[in-house]
Amino acid sequence: MTLIVDHLHVQHGAITAIEDLSFTIEPGELVTIIGSNGAGKTTLLRALSGLIPTASGSASWNGQSILGRRAEDLVRHGIVHVSEGKAVIPELTVAENLELGGIWRKDKADIALATSEVLELFPRLGERMKQGADTLSGGERQMLAIGRAMIARPELLLLDEPSLGLAPLIIEQIFSAIDALRERHGLTVVLVEQNAISALGIADRGIIINLGKFVTSGSSASLLSDPTLRAAYLGF
Amino acid sequence: MATFFNTILVGISSGSIYALMSLSLVLVWRSTRVVNFAAAGQAVLSTYLGYEAMSRLHNYWLSLPIAVIAGALISALVESCVMRPLAKRSKGTAVESIAPVIATLGILGLIRGVAGLIWGNTFLQYTSPLSSKGFTIGHTTIPFSPLNAAIVIGAAIVLAIFAAIFRFTRLGLALRAASFQPEISRLSGIRVDQIRTIGWAFAGAAGALAGALVTPTAYLSPNSLDLLLVSGFVAAVIGGLESLIGAVVGGLVLGVGFAFILQYIGTQVTFSAAFIILIIVLFIRPQGIFGRGGSREA
Numbered sequence: 001m002t003l004i005v006d007h008l009h010v011q012h013g014a015i016t017a018i019e020d021l022s023f024t025i026e027p028g029e030l031v032t033i034i035g036s037n038g039a040g041k042t043t044l045l046r047a048l049s050g051l052i053p054t055a056s057g058s059a060s061w062n063g064q065s066i067l068g069r070r071a072e073d074l075v076r077h078g079i080v081h082v083s084e085g086k087a088v089i090p091e092l093t094v095a096e097n098l099e100l101g102g103i104w105r106k107d108k109a110d111i112a113l114a115t116s117e118v119l120e121l122f123p124r125l126g127e128r129m130k131q132g133a134d135t136l137s138g139g140e141r142q143m144l145a146i147g148r149a150m151i152a153r154p155e156l157l158l159l160d161e162p163s164l165g166l167a168p169l170i171i172e173q174i175f176s177a178i179d180a181l182r183e184r185h186g187l188t189v190v191l192v193e194q195n196a197i198s199a200l201g202i203a204d205r206g207i208i209i210n211l212g213k214f215v216t217s218g219s220s221a222s223l224l225s226d227p228t229l230r231a232a233y234l235g236f
Numbered sequence: 237m238a239t240f241f242n243t244i245l246v247g248i249s250s251g252s253i254y255a256l257m258s259l260s261l262v263l264v265w266r267s268t269r270v271v272n273f274a275a276a277g278q279a280v281l282s283t284y285l286g287y288e289a290m291s292r293l294h295n296y297w298l299s300l301p302i303a304v305i306a307g308a309l310i311s312a313l314v315e316s317c318v319m320r321p322l323a324k325r326s327k328g329t330a331v332e333s334i335a336p337v338i339a340t341l342g343i344l345g346l347i348r349g350v351a352g353l354i355w356g357n358t359f360l361q362y363t364s365p366l367s368s369k370g371f372t373i374g375h376t377t378i379p380f381s382p383l384n385a386a387i388v389i390g391a392a393i394v395l396a397i398f399a400a401i402f403r404f405t406r407l408g409l410a411l412r413a414a415s416f417q418p419e420i421s422r423l424s425g426i427r428v429d430q431i432r433t434i435g436w437a438f439a440g441a442a443g444a445l446a447g448a449l450v451t452p453t454a455y456l457s458p459n460s461l462d463l464l465l466v467s468g469f470v471a472a473v474i475g476g477l478e479s480l481i482g483a484v485v486g487g488l489v490l491g492v493g494f495a496f497i498l499q500y501i502g503t504q505v506t507f508s509a510a511f512i513i514l515i516i517v518l519f520i521r522p523q524g525i526f527g528r529g530g531s532r533e534a
Binding site: 049070080083096 | 406409410412413416417419420421422423424425426427428
């Protein structure tokens, strides 16, 4: 189960948001896509999960093309996208938000199992099941968004800036949870981040993009030790 | 004092009909952000179909579910054949938010015209077997009639079924999620387009029941449900437009309000009273009784 992106182009009207982007992510890898604001990271995830159309190029998961398919169908093929900005539905309760993750699935026993696994990983959600999601803190909302995604039993998890707007301690918790989920379920993870240090801390590899184009890729250690890259793209 | 309570009872009866129409409008507003003027036309068409069913089956009670199912189908068709393609065509254009509303006005006119061609612009009788003469308690006859009682019970049953579906089923969760956050819903695997059509079908069913329950107290003509549409809007605004409970409470409040106006002022002012109440509510509490300012609730 490999994710192959080949010469991908995505247009936002007249603007080219993703230009000739190619990369491969191996099964079970956790790869972070790093780049500054406007680099095209969010656009890339939205194209891969079927939320926006692509102009040209190809992308495949598990040998099957994923472009031109609807987001709601790709979920059924194991591709689950946690979109930017604490993607929960504030008007629903915590329990209902979690239920959404398995709403298309028939295997009720496994949904219950997946839910209990999520509550084990994020006990704070368990204490707040009947509360509205609007009463949660930012970190709890991010946990809820990831928890909902896990109940869909993803094979490829696309995470868009899970650290956005969170305190360092909470970011650490979220990232160690992502790492634990990956270990436990053999997930393949694409993690889009501006917070490059934290992301590279758990990732096997990083891919740096800038203005929609591929810059470089390499192991987390090699990217972190390259002073030119650090200054230009990692921001520290 | 007796008059006071009788007025409330009669108000609850007409209020349950407004509640149904208000619910119809709120369901559509929540799921597609469209103010559905066609609701009056859809309800009139389903009521004509109920009328046809009754003239063949000679049974009002059998004609009711037929009208309701017809209403659901008509509404699903309007959504999938007109509103959804139109929303896609107008996306990103200057008329994106207004085009669907104008389209509902067009559908209203079209349905009225077609109904006029088929059934004529005359007043038809679509009657229920129940008496509209009030119950007699001891030696006094109160204005609340068996027909009023049937209206309240019928509306209550349907509202309870709706509430149970929305609160306790996967379909209900999908309907709520899709109306609040379509994108997160799609990423959760909900087929939002289909769910919207189902939401419109529920709305059509509620409007159809309102039409089929109110018509025996009056008559049927291509525009006989226009006042019901206005009342439904006022009730929806009182309830805050977003809230299903608010839609029902708004309907009941308006029904009782109308009953008092009828009782103590007179019939000639009811139509204007609806608009006066609407404007007063908008000035005093624009978010309605159940609205919470910026945010939304189930």
